[in-house]
Amino acid sequence: MFASIWSFLGWKEEEPVIQNYPPVTIVGVRIPADGTPAHLLPLTTTSVSSATDNFLLHVPDLRSYWISEQAWRLRDLHRFDLQKDGCVPLSQHRQQTDDLKSLIRMGQCLNREQILHLRQRYLLPQQRFFVQQHNTYHYCLGTYYVFYSFAVDDLPINKFVPRWIEEDIDAHSSLCYFGDVFVVKISPDEVGQDGRAAYEDVDPLFLDFLVDDAACSKTLIPLLHQREEQKMIGSLNIF
Known part of the structure; x- marks a missing residue:
């Protein structure tokens, strides 16, 4: 967002150096803005x-769906977890512990970019849901990222994102999406050996959660968390 504001004001910034990783093809979910049914792709x-x-270091390339380069630049994401109980999964707990230890020793371990990435990860809007029928939806449990654009001048508003996804639990408000919205799943370890995000395919049964808001309200129960790790990372004066 700041890059587009600077460009509008005529300011220039150095182009970031992008480390190129081999592309990976995964199965995700598309929620079209034209009202056609959500589907895997x-x-x-x-x-x-x-x-x-x-x-994440690499993300789904959605430029062909959002048409304009501006819509691609004006993208954002948020995260949700589908859980079989109210506890934080062990893999996430271990990752959070390791990250917080690194922050405590940040002068020795982390460079500026790594610290920025940790802030992005933990200050990201995040929801957690208890899946009541978790035996039926066992392969749907896990962590997901929702990718969307806020290019209001380039894309039509998307009125078909399920309410349970669009609601911001912390702010008690709803997000506004433009153009097609996409959902991808992250593997339990979240990060691969090369340091970039490790994705996995979305299970077809996940589409059940995108059909009927009333039914989903009985299946997906929001879990409200006091996110101390976000408070700690957000309060660190590292810039």
Whole structure:
């Protein structure tokens, strides 16, 4: 967002150096803005380094769906977790512990870019849901990222994102999406050996959660968390 504001004001900034990773093709979900049913589709990743999703290092390339380069630049994301209980999964707990230890020793371990990526990851809007029928939807449990554009001048508003996804629990408000919205799933370890996000395919049963808001309200129960790790990272004066 800041890059587009600077460009509008005539200011120039150095182009970020993008480390190119081999593309990966995964199965994600598309929620079309034209009201046609949500569906699974293959998505191929591209390397990134100039948006709020930098910490993933590679993300689904959605430019062919959002048409304009401006809509691609004005993208954002948020996260939700589908859980079988109210506890934070062990893999996430371990990752949070390791990240917080690194921040405590940040002068020794982390460079400025790594610190930025941690801030992006943990200050990201995040929701957690308890899946009541978790035996039926076992392969749907896990962590997801919702990718959307806020290019209001380039894309039509998307009125078909399920309410349980668009609601911001912390702010008690709803997000506004423009153009097609996409959902992808992250593997339990979240990060691969090369340091970039490790994705996995979305299970077809996930589409059940996108059909009927009333039914989903009985299946997906929001879990409200006091996110101390976000408070800690957000309060660190590292810039």
